[in-house]
Amino acid sequence: MITDSIYFKVSRSFDSNIAFISAGDHQVLVDAGTGFYFSSLEESLQSVGASVESITDIVLTHCHIDHIGGVVPILETANPTIHLHRAEAEPINNGDMSKTLASTFGGDLPPFKIRGILDEGSILEFGDIRLKVFHTPGHSSGSITMEVIGERILFTGDTLFPGGSFGRVDFADGDAAKLVESLKRISEMDFDIGLPGHMNAMKHNAKQSAATSYRIAKSMFRV
Ligand SMILES: [Zn+2]
Numbered sequence: 168m169i170t171d172s173i174y175f176k177v178s179r180s181f182d183s184n185i186a187f188i189s190a191g192d193h194q195v196l197v198d199a200g201t202g203f204y205f206s207s208l209e210e211s212l213q214s215v216g217a218s219v220e221s222i223t224d225i226v227l228t229h230c231h232i233d234h235i236g237g238v239v240p241i242l243e244t245a246n247p248t249i250h251l252h253r254a255e256a257e258p259i260n261n262g263d264m265s266k267t268l269a270s271t272f273g274g275d276l277p278p279f280k281i282r283g284i285l286d287e288g289s290i291l292e293f294g295d296i297r298l299k300v301f302h303t304p305g306h307s308s309g310s311i312t313m314e315v316i317g318e319r320i321l322f323t324g325d326t327l328f329p330g331g332s333f334g335r336v337d338f339a340d341g342d343a344a345k346l347v348e349s350l351k352r353i354s355e356m357d358f359d360i361g362l363p364g365h366m367n368a369m370k371h372n373a374k375q376s377a378a379t380s381y382r383i384a385k386s387m388f389r390v
């Protein structure tokens with residue numbers, strides 16, 4: 168539990184982390200994992216008095232299979248609005264699932280519609296929780312970072328990880344120079360807690376951790 172309404176489930180596998188936000192009429196997931204561990208997600212939601220059927224929205228930090236695959240089993244029982252940055256949502260809405268890397272990892276992902284198309288500066292309003300979207304490409308073309316407005320919390324997806332780490336850029340849609348620029352941008356934001364797409368939450372010195380990741384990426388990629 169990060170706040171009274173934000174829960175964070177750290178993955179111990181190839182799955183992405185999954186956050187759950189319960190705010191008024193909105194029951195929101197940030198990222199959805201691969202879907203391989205769907206029953207574990209069901210149990211986690213039940214343990215906080217929620218359920219898969221009650222999910223109203225799924226916000227994806229980007230469309231890689233380890234974050235988006237879990238949408239598929241959820242769509243069997245719920246009809247959430249799926250939110251994703253335009254750069255990745257538009258190909259998916261045109262039936263092109265290549266950016267998800269599903270085939271690269273030997274998976275099969277049926278096409279589905281993204282109704283919530285995000286851009287730089289988009290604000291998502293979920294009851295009294297508001298999320299502000301920053302386009303932070305590099306790990307992928309449509310990677311986003313989201314600020315929980317007024318809470319000093321950032322969802323950093325696969326852009327910023329703890330311990331001076333950051334997302335890989337060697338997939339077809341990756342761009343090292345853009346990742347470094349995105350890490351610089353994040354390191355200049357005001358926040359206390361970072362919730363990454365993999366590994367543990369950054370609950371202490373999160374901002375300092377971002378600065379370290381930026382410095383390491385900048386020297387590693389020489390940009
Ligand atoms: Zn990931």
Ligand SMILES: [Zn+2]
Pocket residue numbers: 229231306325334
């Ligand atoms: Zn990724």
